[in-house]
Amino acid sequence: MGKKELCPLRVTRHASLHWRIVRYEEVDSTQDVARARGEPGLVVVAEAQNRGRGRRGAYWHSPRGGLWLSAVLPHPPPLHIQVARAVARALREHYRLPVRADPPNDLSLYGKKLGGVLVEASLQGNRGGPVIVGIGINVNNPLPEELASTAISLREALKREVDLTETLDIVLAALDDLLEERKWRG
Numbered sequence: 001m002g003k004k005e006l007c008p009l010r011v012t013r014h015a016s017l018h019w020r021i022v023r024y025e026e027v028d029s030t031q032d033v034a035r036a037r038g039e040p041g042l043v044v045v046a047e048a049q050n051r052g053r054g055r056r057g058a059y060w061h062s063p064r065g066g067l068w069l070s071a072v073l074p075h076p077p078p079l080h081i082q083v084a085r086a087v088a089r090a091l092r093e094h095y096r097l098p099v100r101a102d103p104p105n106d107l108s109l110y111g112k113k114l115g116g117v118l119v120e121a122s123l124q125g126n127r128g129g130p131v132i133v134g135i136g137i138n139v140n141n142p143l144p145e146e147l148a149s150t151a152i153s154l155r156e157a158l159k160r161e162v163d164l165t166e167t168l169d170i171v172l173a174a175l176d177d178l179l180e181e182r183k184w185r186g
Helices: 030-037 080-095 154-158 164-185
Strands: 005-013 018-027 042-049 067-073 100-102 106-109 112-124 127-137
Touching: 018 030, 030 042, 030 067, 030 112, 030 127, 067 164, 080 100, 080 106, 080 112, 080 127, 080 154, 080 164, 127 164
Parallel strands: 018 042
Antiparallel strands: 005 018, 042 067, 067 127, 100 106, 106 112, 112 127
16 A cells, blocks of 8 residues: 555644654655655654564564654754653653663563664765654554564553554654753753
8 A cells, every 4th residue: 555645734833843744544664754755843653554664674563553653853863762761751651651761772561562763864965864763652553462472552551542643742742852851951
């Protein structure tokens, strides 16, 4: 299935950036779509990814019901663990669950993988190009049987359906906080 944009760009105001969110029904990879568009503040969200990936090109199971996104940030790139810690803290505070950041780039809950972070940066000439931060979180998606002992979703942990838009807003606020902290520290 090809890329089908679900709605026009939605602008959400956060402290550091005006996030421009574009949603797709299905893409190969949100990272690839975000890199092709390359404008800071753009967030690509897909209902499903056919070729989602983690660090070192590892396949990331990304069916409908999860939160699969890539955000284009300004240079310099944050570390994987910085993003993971910011997202873990935001999820922990909002959902009152013991979400942790496990180095180098995992989000874990009750000893199982809840999600992950992928940071990719490029150069344009001798300057920093776009920084693409990919975040995948198991929210309401079913987990394959082979992952049941090692992965978990928010729905499983909370014993209820979780609002994906609310989770997206929580993640974007965490990214904003991270950007503000980095700007403050110089």
